[in-house]
């Protein structure tokens with residue numbers, strides 16, 4: 144599922160329904176995971192089981208760009224069923240807050256926590272939107288956002304919100320896509336959110352990955368229908384047919400945006416937060 148290139152924007156309620164249906168259908172069968180695995184080959188991180196372009200090279204790149212230390216807080220924005228944040232939190236000994244629009248995805252993410260050996264005190268999940276995370280100011284040392292930013296109804300507001308949550312010196316790593324040869328306004332968008340562009344890492348193999356995956360979806364259309372149901376299979380096949388023709392001109396990158404370090408040695412909210420799940424509002428973490 145690749146909302147960075149798919150579908151025109153739809154209202155928040157409907158988006159959640161769409162994503163809920165996808166995550167619920169995916170949980171009923173391992174067919175979707177098998178097709179991702181077939182498309183990625185050895186680059187498929189089985190345990191992560193992302194619904195995105197997250198392969199081993201991306202996990203490695205995100206790890207290198209985040210430059211986080213044990214005990215720091217990582218936010219997984221648009222976390223889906225949580226595999227990316229859980230894998231990074233365990234590998235790097237981090238605390239984790241994951242959030243997603245979809246309550247179904249969040250329930251699965253919370254269920255998967257124990258499989259990564261992480262207690263609720265180390266890894267919390269909540270239903271929230273990119274434009275309104277409910278997280279405290281300057282609370283995160285790092286944020287990952289993989290193939291989810293395209294789901295924001297207002298991308299400027301979403302970037303400002305993630306910038307607000309980031310601690311001084313912290314980094315946001317996010318997948319983005321653009322047309323080849325276009326001049327995306329990433330620097331201006333980052334500046335408007337109080338961030339600077341630290342790295343733009345090209346992901347030249349990513350469009351071919353989507354092409355392999357979409358061809359597999361089309362080739363397994365009957366199986367998708369019987370295992371996921373007609374409606375969900377139709378959504379996936381529609382996405383495949385809509386996005387496939389656009390892939391040859393697609394440029395995929397990992398952007399690393401940094402919040403300037405205002406006081407290099409001083410403590411900030413991120414350093415004083417004791418555990419993930421600390422709530423500034425009444426939403427309950429899972």
Ligand SMILES: C[S@@+](CC[C@H](N)C(=O)[O-])C[C@H]1O[C@@H](n2cnc3c(N)ncnc32)[C@H](O)[C@@H]1O
Nearest residue numbers: 144162193194195221222223244272273291294
């Ligand atoms: C393609 S999936 C990727 C999930 C996860 N990042 C991964 O890589 O497996 C996109 C996710 O973004 C979530 N999403 C879309 N729009 C969102 C928004 N405005 N706020 C929060 N989450 C959103 C969806 O519910 C979905 O779980």
